[in-house]
Amino acid sequence: MSQNHPYLGLQLPSNAPFELKPSHGKGWGAFATRKIERGAKILEEKPLFVIRKHHDEITEEDVRKTFQQSTPRGKQQFLSLRDNAARPFSSMNYAFAENSFALSDNPPKHGLFLIHSRFNHSCIPNCNVPSTNGEIIASFATRDIVAGEEITFCYNTDFECRTRGDRHQVLRFTCECKACLPGTLFQQLSDTRRTLIRGLQYLTLGRDLDGQRQGSESPIIIDSQLKKAAENLAIQVSARLVYNLLVMSLLDEEELMNDFMIGRMYPGILILSTLFKTEGNARLARLAMEQKTWLEKLCVAFRLWGRGDVVDYGIALQLRMIHGPS
Ligand SMILES: C[S@@+](CC[C@H](N)C(=O)[O-])C[C@H]1O[C@@H](n2cnc3c(N)ncnc32)[C@H](O)[C@@H]1O
CATH class of the missing domain: 2.170.270.10 (SET domain)
Structure with a gap:
């Protein structure tokens, strides 16, 4: 035929x-x-x-x-x-x-x-x-x-943030790629990774995929204080860097890291890593970015976790200007 x-x-x-x-x-x-x-x-x-x-x-x-x-x-x-x-x-x-x-x-x-x-x-x-x-x-x-x-x-352009069931509803056909084959370890991990990426994106952008805030019935971020901080764009610069590098590591594990993804995400991460004003933080951020793999960058950046920086307030102000009042 x-x-x-x-x-x-x-x-x-x-x-x-x-x-x-x-x-x-x-x-x-x-x-x-x-x-x-x-x-x-x-x-x-x-x-x-x-x-x-x-x-x-x-x-x-x-x-x-x-x-x-x-x-x-x-x-x-x-x-x-x-x-x-x-x-x-x-x-x-x-x-x-x-x-x-x-x-x-x-x-x-x-x-x-x-x-x-x-x-x-x-x-x-x-x-x-x-x-x-x-x-x-x-x-x-x-x-x-x-x-x-x-x-x-x-x-679809936001599938790195969507689980298998979610993706199939949008596609209207049943994809059988590695991330969709039920009963495999990769598929289970894939759903976890993509849910995490969605949550991390919420933490850094203060909005969900459709640009909306989550209602309580869709608890991607279950800690209400953290969710509020994200929505008010008040997440510390150190946490922002860690969340972004965690997304890159998860994308890498998911086999979705490529030159297009790097072109989309890396410039923002690079700028973020140069914002630290406190000397010790700035040194650690530089060291993190010098590492070879995304996982290695993430591991070093974790040492910044919880370390506030004088730039935190300024970033929140700048982001509010970009995203509009919350
Ligand atoms: C733009 S067409 C792609 C080419 C199409 N397969 C053809 O023969 O003309 C899109 C359609 O292909 C099918 N398709 C694309 N990717 C698929 C996948 N991963 N699994 C099953 N069907 C798929 C679906 O029917 C979808 O509506």
Whole structure:
């Protein structure tokens, strides 16, 4: 059946390091045809077409109109899309939603991408969420990928803070990656690590994933005084550094540490480590950051635990200015 599947008509770049083929239990997917080194570009792709609206405002009529304006080849490629490689999509709007990526929020812009949309999801992926540059999107290997391995990215940006059950509710399919396989030690630890990361994020940002405060019915932080201190952005700089390094160590254990994650988190941690004004604290923070691994940095930073610094009050003031009044 896969010999005459419409996806075989999708044109890959001549140097693409992957092929499209059936992926067990996941429709079709992209599989490496040779070793792809960490950091290497996997695919750069232009959209088949673009719709300039917020995704929840895009209608069947919008997609139909844009489709009508496409070239005959574009039309044929759009019509070759299948709902998880099986049946034709029930509507053009649904086909667009399942095969598009946001290009910008302001002004809103979504592009339909034929090839990147064939990449399946993993909660421990080996590829970044395709990054945008104008209307072009690109994906890179976040670790070495061996020939034959499936190329995956994580469909949601906050999954490092969500447990398996939580993730599956959002995904609407059952992921079977290493972090999702029930009955394994890794999976149990994964849920614990991701819950801890969510709590540590609450402690440093004073807000939950959705930007909200937790009600008492969702006790990620059960110590009410600590929760209040977090919400008032009054957590000491020493504790902030420890919480941040603990997040990095947990991400490392979870196999989610990669150049994109480092790029997102490290600059803030580095700034934090230079804020200490008390000499002994400043020395310890420097020593922590000089260590090689995240765990080693964390172990040294633990020696700062509970040590107040003259900068604590100033940081709270600055953060309140950034985050607004609590
Ligand atoms: C954007 S498509 C990915 C390509 C799709 N497999 C295909 O054949 O066209 C997203 C759909 O693929 C399936 N999928 C993606 N990742 C999956 C996973 N880890 N486990 C099971 N199904 C998955 C789901 O049906 C999902 O709605």
